[in-house]
Amino acid sequence: AQSVTQLDSQVPVFEEAPVELRCNYSSSVSVYLFWYVQYPNQGLQLLLKYLSGSTLVKGINGFEAEFNKSQTSFHLRKPSVHISDTAEYFCARGSSNTGKLIFGQGTTLQVKP
Amino acid sequence: GAGVSQSPRYKVAKRGQDVALRCDPISGHVSLFWYQQALGQGPEFLTYFQNEAQLDKSGLPSDRFFAERPEGSVSTLKIQRTQQEDSAVYLCASSWKSMVNTEAFFGQGTRLTVV
Numbered sequence: 644a645q646s647v648t649q650l651d652s653q654v655p656v657f658e659e660a661p662v663e664l665r666c667n668y669s670s671s672v673s674v675y676l677f678w679y680v681q682y683p684n685q686g687l688q689l690l691l692k693y694l695s696g697s698t699l700v701k702g703i704n705g706f707e708a709e710f711n712k713s714q715t716s717f718h719l720r721k722p723s724v725h726i727s728d729t730a731e732y733f734c735a736r737g738s739s740n741t742g743k744l745i746f747g748q749g750t751t752l753q754v755k756p
Numbered sequence: 757g758a759g760v761s762q763s764p765r766y767k768v769a770k771r772g773q774d775v776a777l778r779c780d781p782i783s784g785h786v787s788l789f790w791y792q793q794a795l796g797q798g799p800e801f802l803t804y805f806q807n808e809a810q811l812d813k814s815g816l817p818s819d820r821f822f823a824e825r826p827e828g829s830v831s832t833l834k835i836q837r838t839q840q841e842d843s844a845v846y847l848c849a850s851s852w853k854s855m856v857n858t859e860a861f862f863g864q865g866t867r868l869t870v871v
Contacts, residue, residue: 686849686865689860733799739856740854741812742787742853744791744801746798746800748798
C-alpha cells in the first residue's frame with residue numbers, strides 16, 4: 644500500500660535558522676507529492692507539489708522541496724524561518740485519477756525567538 | 757463563497773447520539789473529499805465524490821458513517837450512534853477537477869467531541 648512517513652514529530656528551531664522537515668514515501672511507478680501547512684484551528688494550505696519534471700520544487704512562503712527518487716524522499720526546506728512559520732506540516736502523496744491524498748503523521752515546526 | 761465552508765465548527769455529542777456535519781464546497785468544484793484527523797495525526801481519507809456520485813468510500817471506518825452529496829454541491833457526513841473513538845476533526849476539501857494536479861482546497865474542519 645502507498646504510504647508516507649514523516650520522520651520527525653517535532654522540530655524546534657531558532658528564528659532565522661534553516662530548517663529541513665523530512666518525508667519519505669513508499670516507492671511506486673507514479674509518484675505525486677505535496678506539502679501542506681496547518682495553522683492552529685485552520686484548514687490545510689498547499690505549500691508546494693511535485694507532479695513531474697524538475698526535482699526541485701519551489702512553493703509559497705520561501706519553502707522548497709527536492710524530489711529524490713533514489714532515496715524515496717521529498718524533504719521540505721527553508722533557509723531562514725520566521726516565528727510565523729510555527730505550524731503543523733504534512734507531507735502527502737496523491738492518487739493520479741481522483742486526487743485522493745494519503746498524509747503522513749505531521750511534523751510540528753516550533754520556531755523560537 | 758470564497759472558500760470551503762464547514763459547519764458546525766465544533767460539535768459535542770453524547771455517546772450514542774447521531775450527528776450531521778455539513779460541507780459547502782467552492783462553487784463549481786466537481787470533486788469533494790472527506791478526511792478524518794485524530795488528535796496528533798495526519799488526516800485520513802474517508803470518502804470521495806465526483807459531482808453527486810460517491811466513487812470511493814473505502815475509508816469510512818464503519819457502517820455508522822454515511823456521506824451524501826445529492827445535488828453535486830453541498831455534502832453531509834452523518835455519523836450514527838457516535839462512539840468516543842469518533843472524536844476527531846473532520847475535514848472537507850474540494851477541487852474543480854478529479855485529477856491529482858488540481859489543487860484541493862480545505863475547509864477549517866468540524867471538531868467533534870463525543871462524551
